[in-house]
Amino acid sequence: MATRGAVSSLLLLFITIVCKGLSSPLQGKEAWNYVEVRDGAHMFWWLYYADSQSAGYQDLPLVMWLQGGPGGSGTGFGNFEEIGPLNRDLKPRKTHWVQAASVLFVDNPVGTGFSYTDRPDVYATDVATVASDMLVLLKHFFTERAEFQSIPFHIFSESYGGKMAAAISLELTKAIAQGTVKCNFAGVALGDSWISPLDSVMTWGPYLYTTSLLDDNGLVGVNAAAEAVMHAIHQEQFQKATELWSVTESVVEQNTNGVNFYNILTQEEDEKVLSSAGENYIALQTRRHIGRLHGQSLSELMNGPIRKKLGIIPQNVTWGGQAEEVFSYMAGDFMKPVVDIVDQLLTAGVNVTVYNGQLDLIVDTMGQERWVKRLKWEGLPGFNKLIWTPLYDPSSPGITGAFYKMYKNFAFYWILKAGHMIPSDQGPMALQMMKMITQQV
Ligand SMILES: *[C@@H]1O[C@H](CO)[C@@H](O)[C@H](O)[C@H]1NC(C)=O
Numbered sequence: 001m002a003t004r005g006a007v008s009s010l011l012l013l014f015i016t017i018v019c020k021g022l023s024s025p026l027q028g029k030e031a032w033n034y035v036e037v038r039d040g041a042h043m044f045w046w047l048y049y050a051d052s053q054s055a056g057y058q059d060l061p062l063v064m065w066l067q068g069g070p071g072g073s074g075t076g077f078g079n080f081e082e083i084g085p086l087n088r089d090l091k092p093r094k095t096h097w098v099q100a101a102s103v104l105f106v107d108n109p110v111g112t113g114f115s116y117t118d119r120p121d122v123y124a125t126d127v128a129t130v131a132s133d134m135l136v137l138l139k140h141f142f143t144e145r146a147e148f149q150s151i152p153f154h155i156f157s158e159s160y161g162g163k164m165a166a167a168i169s170l171e172l173t174k175a176i177a178q179g180t181v182k183c184n185f186a187g188v189a190l191g192d193s194w195i196s197p198l199d200s201v202m203t204w205g206p207y208l209y210t211t212s213l214l215d216d217n218g219l220v221g222v223n224a225a226a227e228a229v230m231h232a233i234h235q236e237q238f239q240k241a242t243e244l245w246s247v248t249e250s251v252v253e254q255n256t257n258g259v260n261f262y263n264i265l266t267q268e269e270d271e272k273v274l275s276s277a278g279e280n281y282i283a284l285q286t287r288r289h290i291g292r293l294h295g296q297s298l299s300e301l302m303n304g305p306i307r308k309k310l311g312i313i314p315q316n317v318t319w320g321g322q323a324e325e326v327f328s329y330m331a332g333d334f335m336k337p338v339v340d341i342v343d344q345l346l347t348a349g350v351n352v353t354v355y356n357g358q359l360d361l362i363v364d365t366m367g368q369e370r371w372v373k374r375l376k377w378e379g380l381p382g383f384n385k386l387i388w389t390p391l392y393d394p395s396s397p398g399i400t401g402a403f404y405k406m407y408k409n410f411a412f413y414w415i416l417k418a419g420h421m422i423p424s425d426q427g428p429m430a431l432q433m434m435k436m437i438t439q440q441v
C-alpha cells in the first residue's frame with residue numbers, strides 16, 4: 001500500500017509539473033492582451049515578468065523583443081525558439097532571458113503571429129505605420145502596467161525587427177519628450193538587422209567567396225545580381241528592388257548548392273528552399289524567410305496548447321495565418337534603408353547597440369560594417385579609433401565568444417559562431433550580452 005501510495009503521489013507530482021509547465025512556465029507571472037492599434041488592426045502582446053532568485057522584477061529591466069520577417073512572430077519564434085523560459089517542447093531553456101529581465105513579446109506588424117487584421121486595407125505598408133501602431137500599443141501597455149513606467153525599457157530586435165526597432169525608438173523618444181508615453185526608455189539593440197538592405201546584398205558575394213562558398217564564376221554572378229538591386233534602389237524602384245533581391249538569392253543558391261542564409265555552416269536538406277520556375281517571388285520569399293519562422297511543430301504548439309492557454313485568441317484567427325500578407329503588403333518598403341534613423345537616434349543621445357552573428361549571410365557582418373562606417377554621427381571617428389575587446393563565452397571558459405567596442409552611446413558586438421538567430425545559436429553569449437547592454441554586468 002505504502003508503495004502504491006508513493007507511486008500515485010509521484011504520478012500526481014508529475015501531472016502537476018506537466019500541467020504547471022503549460023499553464024505557467026516557471027513560477028513567474030505573465031500577462032497578455034490585444035490592443036486595437038487602428039480600426040480593425042489588432043495587436044497581440046505577451047509579457048513575462050522577470051523571474052530571478054536574486055532580484056525582484058522591479059529591480060530588473062524590461063526588454064521588448066521584435067522578430068523579423070516582416071511577418072515573424074515574437075510570441076512564437078522569439079519566445080519558444082530563442083529567449084523565452086520554455087523551448088518548443090515546453091522544456092525549460094537554460095539561457096532564457098526572463099532570469100535577468102521582464103520580457104515583452106509583441107506580434108507586429110499587425111497580421112503577424114496572433115495579431116490580426118479584420119480587413120486587407122489595414123495591413124501596414126511602410127515602417128512609419130509600423131512605428132505609429134507600436135506607439136499606440138506602448139501607450140496602452142505603460143498605462144495598463146503602470147508598474148513598468150519607471151523600469152529601464154530596452155528594445156531588442158532581430159533581422160527586419162531591427163528596422164522596425166529603429167523607427168519605433170525614434171518615435172518613442174519623441175513621444176516621451178512630448179509626455180504622451182510614460183516610460184524609461186534606455187536604448188535599442190539591433191541584432192542582425194535589416195538597416196541597410198543594399199549593404200547586405202552587396203557583401204554577399206565577397207563574404208561567400210572568402211568562406212569558400214563561391215568560385216570565381218559564382219562571385220561574378222552574385223555581384224552582377226547584387227548590382228541590379230543597387231540600380232533599382234538608386235532609381236527608388238523599391239518594389240522592383242525587393243524582386244531583384246529575391247533573384248539575387250536564387251543566384252546565391254544556385255552557386256552555393258543551397259547555402260543556408262541563416263548560418264553558412266549549417267545546411268540541412270529539409271531546410272533547402274530552392275526556387276521553382278515561374279513561382280511568384282512573394283510566394284518564394286514567404287517560403288524562404290517567413291516559412292522558416294513557422295515550422296510545423298511550432299505552428300502546432302501555437303495553434304494548439306498555447307492558444308488554449310491564452311484563451312483570448314478569436315476563433316477564426318490562426319497563428320501565422322496572415323504572415324504572407326504582412327510581408328506582401330510591406331514589399332514596397334522592404335528594401336528602403338533606415339541608416340538615417342540610426343543617425344538621428346545617436347544624435348538624440350539614445351543608446352544604440354548593433355550585434356551581429358559571424359555566420360549570418362542574409363544580414364552579414366561585412367554589410368553592417370559598411371553602413372556603420374557611413375554614419376554621420378559625430379562620435380564615429382572616436383568609435384573607429386577604438387580597438388575591440390574580446391569577451392569570453394560564459395559556457396566555455398577561456399574561449400573567445402565575441403568582440404565588442406563601445407564609444408559614447410554606440411556599441412557593436414561581433415558574436416562568434418552564431419548565425420542570424422544569435423540566441424538560438426549561442427544562448428549563453430547572447431544572455432551575457434543582454435546583461436551587458438542592460439548594465440547588469
Ligand atoms: C473573424 O470573424 C469576424 C466576424 O465574422 C470578422 O469580422 C473578421 O474579419 C474575421 N477575422 C479574420 C482574421 O478572419
Ligand SMILES: *[C@@H]1O[C@H](CO)[C@@H](O)[C@H](O)[C@H]1NC(C)=O
Nearest residue numbers: 152185186187351408409439
Ligand atoms: C547609456 O549607456 C551608458 C553606458 O552603459 C549608461 O551609463 C547610460 O545610463 C545609458 N543611458 C540610458 C538612458 O540608459
